[in-house]
Amino acid sequence: MNPEMSLSAWIEGIGLIAPGLPDWTHGAAVLAGLEAHVPAPSVLPAPMVLPPNERRRASRVVRVALASGLAALEQAGMEPSGVAAVFAASTADGHNCHALCETLASRDQRVSPTRFHNSLHNTPAGYWSIATGAMAASQSLCAYDASFAAGLIEALVQIHATAAPCVLIAYDAEYPEPLASLRPIPDAAGISLALRPEATPRSMARLDIRLGDGPATRLGSPSLEALRTAIPALRGLPLLEALASARGGELDLEYLAPLSLHVTLSPC
Amino acid sequence: MRGFDCRNNRLARRGLAADGFEDAVRSRIAHHGVRRVGVVLGTSTSGILSTELAYRQRAPEGGPLPAGLNYPGSHSTYSLADFVRTWLGIEGPAYVVSTACSSSAKAYAAAARLIHAGLIDAALVGGVDSLCFTTLHGFASLELTSPEPCRPYDAARSGISIGEAAAFGLLERATGSLDADAVLLLGCGESSDAYHMSSPHPEGLGAQLAMEGALAQAGLSPADIDYINLHGTATLNNDSAEGYAVASLFGTRVAASSTKGITGHTLGAAGALEISISAMALADGLLPGSVHTLNLDPTVPIDYVLASRSAPLRRVMSNSFGFGGSNCSVIIGRAG
Numbered sequence: 187m188n189p190e191m192s193l194s195a196w197i198e199g200i201g202l203i204a205p206g207l208p209d210w211t212h213g214a215a216v217l218a219g220l221e222a223h224v225p226a227p228s229v230l231p232a233p234m235v236l237p238p239n240e241r242r243r244a245s246r247v248v249r250v251a252l253a254s255g256l257a258a259l260e261q262a263g264m265e266p267s268g269v270a271a272v273f274a275a276s277t278a279d280g281h282n283c284h285a286l287c288e289t290l291a292s293r294d295q296r297v298s299p300t301r302f303h304n305s306l307h308n309t310p311a312g313y314w315s316i317a318t319g320a321m322a323a324s325q326s327l328c329a330y331d332a333s334f335a336a337g338l339i340e341a342l343v344q345i346h347a348t349a350a351p352c353v354l355i356a357y358d359a360e361y362p363e364p365l366a367s368l369r370p371i372p373d374a375a376g377i378s379l380a381l382r383p384e385a386t387p388r389s390m391a392r393l394d395i396r397l398g399d400g401p402a403t404r405l406g407s408p409s410l411e412a413l414r415t416a417i418p419a420l421r422g423l424p425l426l427e428a429l430a431s432a433r434g435g436e437l438d439l440e441y442l443a444p445l446s447l448h449v450t451l452s453p454c
Numbered sequence: 455m456r457g458f459d460c461r462n463n464r465l466a467r468r469g470l471a472a473d474g475f476e477d478a479v480r481s482r483i484a485h486h487g488v489r490r491v492g493v494v495l496g497t498s499t500s501g502i503l504s505t506e507l508a509y510r511q512r513a514p515e516g517g518p519l520p521a522g523l524n525y526p527g528s529h530s531t532y533s534l535a536d537f538v539r540t541w542l543g544i545e546g547p548a549y550v551v552s553t554a555c556s557s558s559a560k561a562y563a564a565a566a567r568l569i570h571a572g573l574i575d576a577a578l579v580g581g582v583d584s585l586c587f588t589t590l591h592g593f594a595s596l597e598l599t600s601p602e603p604c605r606p607y608d609a610a611r612s613g614i615s616i617g618e619a620a621a622f623g624l625l626e627r628a629t630g631s632l633d634a635d636a637v638l639l640l641g642c643g644e645s646s647d648a649y650h651m652s653s654p655h656p657e658g659l660g661a662q663l664a665m666e667g668a669l670a671q672a673g674l675s676p677a678d679i680d681y682i683n684l685h686g687t688a689t690l691n692n693d694s695a696e697g698y699a700v701a702s703l704f705g706t707r708v709a710a711s712s713t714k715g716i717t718g719h720t721l722g723a724a725g726a727l728e729i730s731i732s733a734m735a736l737a738d739g740l741l742p743g744s745v746h747t748l749n750l751d752p753t754v755p756i757d758y759v760l761a762s763r764s765a766p767l768r769r770v771m772s773n774s775f776g777f778g779g780s781n782c783s784v785i786i787g788r789a790g
Contacts, residue, residue: 191572277531278552283502290587291509302592303651303777306498307531307552312778315646321663323644324780325560328531329549336549340564343571364518365505368525397489397547397573444545445489 199262201254201378217430235317251310254376262380266318274337280361335447398448403437460501460528469620493548496557496581498722501528554776559725563642580622581723604688606712617718621726634790643667647779658699664781686712697754715745725774
């Protein structure tokens with residue numbers, strides 16, 4: 187009820203895949219300024235948790251979501267089958283969307299069943315639960331460029347409601363042309379956070395969030411700042427930068443105008 | 455509609471204007487303050503029809519899309535909540551839930567959590583889905599569309615009839631003194647099938663988990679439920695899987711029906727639409743019958759309501775299940 191109402195959780199694990207930031211270990215060194223950011227295409231590992239057929243056909247959004255989510259849970263020592271998951275993305279699979287729209291504009295409009303179920307916004311969530319056996323609640327949401335902050339809010343609200351762990355899996359991938367001209371996202375990227383309601387020996391930091399209205403915190407490095415604004419899931423990078431440098435403190439993540447998401451990070 | 459013009463957002467605007475809802479909501483927004491109201495809506499395909507039509511105007515060899523296609527205001531999954539938030543001048547948290555046919559039931563669950571957590575005092579909730587070629591040809595490719603009006607839970611059911619709908623509600627924190635006719639959101643349960651992308655678990659395991667979760671959150675037992683508005687899409691698999699799950703939890707003790715014979719399957723709007731129908735059933739004391747269902751499937755042992763009849767109702771459960779194995783069950787009840 188209080189506008190200053192804040193929600194909290196403990197960060198237990200991080201998954202990161204972004205251009206020039208292949209995983210959290212390397213990404214943390216770059217974000218902390220210990221290593222230079224060398225731009226390179228995102229590396230999306232094949233999802234070994236899926237059966238061979240699905241693995242081969244797994245799209246870039248499915249790959250980035252599964253790989254970053256599993257990395258966060260592995261670091262946290264959390265078994266995926268028992269964890270509620272929040273998937274936040276600005277869109278579904280762009281390549282699949284393009285192929286579907288081309289077919290639907292052609293004389294023979296017949297589409298393949300796989301194309302159809304891969305067109306859903308919650309396709310990565312579906313594959314995630316099939317791959318991990320997780321029957322817990324899973325959420326798939328979208329708030330366009332504000333999807334990272336929206337997902338973080340939903341994850342902390344779920345933890346508040348259930349007092350159970352939750353993993354946030356924020357991801358995005360590109361559209362091919364001609365849609366890329368309308369919605370330019372240069373590459374795939376994902377940030378995942380494994381969260382618990384209480385501290386453990388593995389806890390990296392305590393996270394407190396509340397609605398604010400400050401300008402979004404920017405990144406010092408121009409190439410990292412360019413990534414933050416180019417890929418919606420990477421609007422969460424300032425949080426990871428603060429974690430990487432273990433300095434904690436206060437920051438604002440881009441959310442829906444006129445709001446920001448104000449974050450207080452207290453390293454363990 | 456500037457910046458948001460597409461079939462889905464036009465349907466959203468018509469839905470808001472219906473039944474005096476928009477005026478009532480504007481007065482509640484003024485009461486709570488624009489930053490204390492959230493927007494949580496469900497859709498599966500948003501305004502993708504605009505992009506599908508734009509692809510038809512491309513040169514056969516490819517090339518750019520025609521000028522004027524507005525991606526964030528139509529195709530984007532978030533476009534629906536963006537439009538409604540802008541239209542009503544709301545400045546609180548917002549997002550779209552997009553989990554196929556459970557989307558707008560899950561929007562109710564998510565909005566209730568936001569209110570509970572104290573981030574907002576009220577939320578505009580609901581769902582909007584409109585016809586597009588993706589769903590029309592997609593469901594056809596799975597051989598899930600019926601050649602006749604759909605017949606939920608019928609032994610000879612042959613698939614869904616795709617419908618369009620906009621359905622909205624306003625969720626607020628319950629106050630001390632409530633009108634007896636007020637409708638309370640009592641509990642929500644969510645689960646994942648972890649089974650298949652486009653078929654439900656054959657024994658409805660995920661569906662059962664969602665219904666059990668809703669009962670647990672509401673602090674109720676199966677005997678406390680007076681009517682179940684089933685997901686009941688009229689596909690072979692859904693109705694048998696859901697039917698088994700309902701039978702194993704409720705036996706034949708609770709009246710149940712699907713209202714999709716009247717509305718068609720409105721996909722991402724179905725959850726919110728059927729919560730509205732359930733609220734009407736509570737208000738009117740009416741068990742809704744199942745239009746177009748002729749001969750009940752004898753292999754599904756539940757108390758299925760074929761013809762509408764009067765009955766005093768206190769608490770109603772509404773089921774919504776989606777592709778990707780996304781399940782949500784919502785329980786609402788009368789305040790008095």
